Amino acid sequence: MNTVKISLAGLAESQHGQVKYASAFADEHIHDIALVDGHIHITHSSPNGDEGITARVERLIERFSHGDFGFKENILFEHKVNTPYEGDIIAELVERKAIKVLEPGLFIFREPFSSLMRFLDYSFVTKIAKRFEGMQEEQYPAVIHSHTLNKTNHFTSFPEHIHFVTHLREDLDVIESFSQSIREAGGWDQEKPLAMDANMVKPNFMMNPSTCYHCYEGLENETLEGDGIVVTAIAKCHRFESKNHSDFGRLLDFSMREIIFVGKPDFVKENRLKSIEYLKELAVEWNVDSMLEIANDPFFTNDFQVKASFQRNQEMKYELRLSIPHVKKSIACSSVNFHSNTFGNAFNIKMGKRNAVTGCVGFGIERWAFAFLAQYGLDESQWPATFREQYHAWQEKAL
Numbered sequence: 379m380n381t382v383k384i385s386l387a388g389l390a391e392s393q394h395g396q397v398k399y400a401s402a403f404a405d406e407h408i409h410d411i412a413l414v415d416g417h418i419h420i421t422h423s424s425p426n427g428d429e430g431i432t433a434r435v436e437r438l439i440e441r442f443s444h445g446d447f448g449f450k451e452n453i454l455f456e457h458k459v460n461t462p463y464e465g466d467i468i469a470e471l472v473e474r475k476a477i478k479v480l481e482p483g484l485f486i487f488r489e490p491f492s493s494l495m496r497f498l499d500y501s502f503v504t505k506i507a508k509r510f511e512g513m514q515e516e517q518y519p520a521v522i523h524s525h526t527l528n529k530t531n532h533f534t535s536f537p538e539h540i541h542f543v544t545h546l547r548e549d550l551d552v553i554e555s556f557s558q559s560i561r562e563a564g565g566w567d568q569e570k571p572l573a574m575d576a577n578m579v580k581p582n583f584m585m586n587p588s589t590c591y592h593c594y595e596g597l598e599n600e601t602l603e604g605d606g607i608v609v610t611a612i613a614k615c616h617r618f619e620s621k622n623h624s625d626f627g628r629l630l631d632f633s634m635r636e637i638i639f640v641g642k643p644d645f646v647k648e649n650r651l652k653s654i655e656y657l658k659e660l661a662v663e664w665n666v667d668s669m670l671e672i673a674n675d676p677f678f679t680n681d682f683q684v685k686a687s688f689q690r691n692q693e694m695k696y697e698l699r700l701s702i703p704h705v706k707k708s709i710a711c712s713s714v715n716f717h718s719n720t721f722g723n724a725f726n727i728k729m730g731k732r733n734a735v736t737g738c739v740g741f742g743i744e745r746w747a748f749a750f751l752a753q754y755g756l757d758e759s760q761w762p763a764t765f766r767e768q769y770h771a772w773q774e775k776a777l
Contacts, residue, residue, distance in 0.1 A: 526591060667700065
């Protein structure tokens with residue numbers, strides 16, 4: 379095992395975290411990544427050696443450094459609270475068997491965490507989604523077709539996140555020989571090579587990485603009436619994030635409630651502004667230590683800087699971040715996004731003669747639950763009175 383140290387001197391400090399995140403995808407033999415005093419330390423067992431790791435990480439640094447600015451923090455709202463709990467909530471939940479960690483980023487959720495998740499989702503629907511006139515609820519599959527994902531540019535913007543779904547070819551010889559080889563090996567062996575091309579079809583489906591994609595797919599080639607529509611849905615989303623799954627709240631498989639706006643520009647922009655106000659109201663009502671800031675997606679491709687700076691300059695993405703006192707960091711629990719006509723063009727969704735514009739508000743259910751408990755702990759007597767009362771009222775009528 380080797381450790382290589384690479385300087386981040388050419389980058390703004392606000393970009394160090396983005397480089398750390400992306401470096402996990404530089405080489406499959408990386409075991410650990412740390413930021414220390416303006417350097418990135420990478421522990422690895424790569425056959426490419428220190429030089430190979432350094433060259434790849436420097437390629438990423440070069441990619442992130444284009445442009446004459448570091449990302450400025452643009453905080454639009456802040457609700458500072460001196461919360462009562464500072465412990466390691468994940469360790470406590472594991473000890474109490476309220477969650478079971480299957481592997482980094484993959485959990486089984488039990489009571490009381492599972493109830494808290496259902497309450498949070500119920501609250502986001504009743505307190506925010508239902509305030510939008512004519513809101514309709516939809517349900518989506520866990521997988522998405524490659525044609526649909528291709529139209530969203532996900533393959534080129536976030537290729538590292540994609541989970542592919544495939545199956546054995548419809549061929550009796552292939553199916554029987556595959557089954558026989560597993561039997562002879564005494565079961566599935568992760569270390570043994572698998573003839574993917576010979577046995578498996580090219581994937582037609584991927585695990586769904588984002589709730590709203592199915593909404594646009596469902597409206598493809600339609601012409602909408604009036605000013606637009608509001609849809610809400612919750613879906614299981616999947617994103618492979620390598621070593622980053624060890625970060626607090628970065629799940630491989632997670633529940634994303636979204637409120638999606640599709641329509642005329644003013645309709646989408648006005649509803650997006652309303653949703654920002656509703657989010658701020660909720661943060662104050664529940665008294666969570668939080669802030670709303672301008673953000674960008676973690677684009678992985680060569681044109682990262684162009685895409686990220688465009689998003690920020692146009693204020694197309696805001697994130698509501700909740701603090702995690704134990705790790706002295708915050709995590710994004712909700713995002714408010716404006717896509718302009720990107721998806722309206724891609725899916726030929728019309729408003730009259732023009733293509734529709736879209737926007738969405740996302741709520742990471744597990745992240746909200748983790749962050750709330752990270753601030754207030756499992757002792758309900760310590761919870762904010764309003765939140766506790768609403769939770770107990772929901773429990774009275776919930777199944």
